[in-house]
Amino acid sequence: MKDPGPSLGDGSRSHPLRAALGETGAIGATVRQLATRLDMAPRHIERALDRLERDGDALRLGRGLWVLRAFETLADRDDFVDPGSFVERFQQENGVSLGRYAGPITFRSNxxxxxxxxxxxxxxxxxEFVRSMLSAHSVxxxxxxxxxxxxxxxxxxxxxxAGARAQGTELLLPAVLAARVKTGFELEAAPVSRGAEGVLNRARTLSPGPLPFLRETRRQFSPDALEELTRLRDALPPEGDPVADALRLAFGRILIPSSRLHRSPCLGYGRRHESDGPNPTDRFLTAIAEMTDDLRELKAERGRWGPDASIQAQDARTAGWPPGSxxxxxxxxxxxxxxxxVMNYKVDLAWLGxxxxxxxxxxxxxxxxxxxxxxxxxTLRYVGLERTPDPWLNEILPRIRENVARKGSYRRDDMHAIVHRYFADLKPVLAGVYRALVPGGRFVLVVGDSLLAGTYVPGDLLVARLGTSVGFSIASVEVARRRRSGQRRSFELRESVVTLERPRGAG
Ligand SMILES: C[S@@+](CC[C@H](N)C(=O)[O-])C[C@H]1O[C@@H](n2cnc3c(N)ncnc32)[C@H](O)[C@@H]1O
Known part of the structure; x- marks a missing residue:
């Protein structure tokens, strides 16, 4: 790699770094990407970018991205279609204005x-969100x-x-395990406590077991935590009965807290000194204690419970729920x-087998x-721009493709195909739920919009429109909260509650 030293970014408007950053337009680039593009050492790029920042020419966005100031305000760019204009079009074309949903929505309170x-x-x-939806829609x-x-x-x-017959599909098996255990309200606390004692007694007699296949396992956990976790894992009874499943879930729950990782919401390395916290065995006991306390509390509402819930490890795109059910x-x-x-739950997937x-x-x-x-x-089938599931995508996808091509070194050059496939994946789910609903039945989706490769994608409005393409009418779209784009912290995104209805008398 040639290394011209610290003279880069000398303030000259025609400097190669300015030019390279300018070519990436509104998407911006990371130090590493600029270093590769200019064939230079990252430390010199960093220094030059700092100088550009001091001069007011460049600024640092989220996720280590740099952008020229001229591209900071996406809305000023000729090729940028902002959220407001999609909202207006949605109102004109679909006859629905955005409302507000005021209740709590994120998992945090759970x-x-x-x-x-x-x-x-x-x-x-x-x-709370689910409870308020069940009540608002008179379930x-x-x-x-x-x-x-x-x-x-x-x-x-x-x-x-609430007394309903609950059913669901899900592909991520640790989540399926959680859903199965959490809906098994009949489980008694005492056998779970006895089962946990049995696990601890067995674990004490075992030698440390084999590590899961993930190459980075030794980086993720301290040697002590690894020994203890493999012994606990090998002491768990085989999955299949309610007590064994509950013990497995409690073990799954302690994996990330016992590691050097954190999930917020993406999996990443966080705490260096994971030994500061409780050891895995104590965490397991705490998880079991919470579970048994909650099981006892739950029994007070026994008379109100609906029948056994059904959770299928199945692809929602092809689930085939019975019509009108x-x-x-x-x-x-x-x-x-x-x-x-998959990336975010690989630790759980690997350790739980x-x-x-x-x-x-x-x-x-x-x-x-x-x-x-x-x-x-x-994504190969989706690279072409034909047969997109919604006319708006005929405009959005080429814009993503052009922005990525202009940047030259975006993470993937088939980003538009991924977005295409995303909506193509959702459409059969919408169609399947439409068929499964009784006439007048409603389908509520919590969904957000996105900023991708410097292109705004109104995911919530597109989902509502896709709904109409399979027969639904749009009852409402309500904005539940504002969020920040990971690509550009200053850009505000939203999360919406989209309510679709299967019209009465429709085929
Ligand atoms: C936003 S999460 C749902 C969270 C859920 N509402 C809750 O409160 O726990 C989306 C889920 O969709 C699942 N998923 C993705 N593709 C799927 C598919 N083709 N079939 C079934 N589930 C899928 C993911 O594994 C993920 O758990």
Whole structure:
């Protein structure tokens, strides 16, 4: 690598660094990307960028991205279509104005809520939100409630507590385990406590066991934590009966807190001194104590429970729910280019034995709704811009493709194909839920918009429009909260509650 030393970024407007950054336009570039592009050492790029920043020419955005000041305000760019104009078009074309949803929506409050706290799923929504939806849509005892992307079972727990028949599909097996255990209200506390004692007694007699296949396991955990966790894991009874499943879930819950990792919401390295906290055995005992306390409390409402919940480890795109079998559906699908659930839950997948190789992780990623880590072979069919699921995508996808091409070194050059596939993945789920709902039945989705490769993608409005393409009418779109773009902290995104209705008398 040639290294011209610290003279780079000398303030000259025609300097190669300014030119390279300018070419990346509104998307910006990281130090590493600029270093590769200019074939220079990252430390010199960093120094030059600092100088450009001091001179007011460049600024640092979220995720280590740098952008020229001229590109800071996306809305000023000729090729940028801002959120407001999509909202206006939505009103004109779909006849719906955006409202407000005032209740709490994020999973945060679930961390302290009995039963929901058994497996904190940061990607979930709050139990309060589900309760308010069940009541707002007059879901009565004995009704059937469906969640096609059931996650850790927030919907299913609340639906069953309200006396409904709860059913869901979900592909991520640690989440399926959580949903199954959390909806098994009949479980008694005493056998769980006895089972946990048995696990601890067995673990004491075992030698440390083999590590899961993940290459970075030794980096993720201290040697002491690894020994203790492998012994606890090997002492768990085989999955399959309610007590064994509850013990396994408690073990799953302690994995990330016992590691050097944190999830907020993406998995990353955080605490260096994980030895500061309680050891895995103490964490396991705390998890069991919370579970048994909640099980005792739950029994007070026994008379109100709906029938056994059903959670299927199944692909929502092809689930084939029986026609007319569902009264109300509520979910939060993955967001466009949002979360790679497989990457974020690989530790849980590997330690709980649900994935035994990197190939297993890839297979699961292929089945999940598209995220931006999808293998390239999975986006090939979507690279062309024909047959997009909504006319708005005919404008948005080429814009993403052009921005990525202009930048030259974006993470992937098929980003537009990933977005295309994301909406193509959601459409059969919408169609399946439409068929499954009774006439007049409603489908509520919590979904966000995105900023991708400097292009605004109104994910919530697109989902509502896709709904109409399979027969739904749009009852409302209500903005529940504002959030910041990970790509550009100054850019405000939203999270909306989209309510669709299967019209009465429709075929
Ligand atoms: C936002 S989360 C749902 C969280 C859930 N509402 C809760 O509170 O726990 C989206 C879920 O969709 C699941 N998912 C993605 N693609 C799927 C597919 N094709 N079929 C079924 N589930 C899928 C993911 O594994 C993830 O758990």
């Amino acid at each position: 961390d302290a809520t009995p039963v929901h706290r058994w497996w904190p799923y940061v990607q979930g929504y709050s139990a 009565v005892r004995g009704a059937t409630v469906l969640d096609p992307f059931a996650g850790s079972g927030t919907t299913l727990v609340e639906a069953r507590r 569902v009264d109300f559906a509520v979910t939060s699908p993955p967001y466009v280019n949002g979360m790679d659930y 649900y994935a035994r190789s990197y190939r297993d992780l890839t297979l699961l990623r292929r089945a999940e709704v598209a995220c931006d880590n999808l293998p390239r072979s999975e």
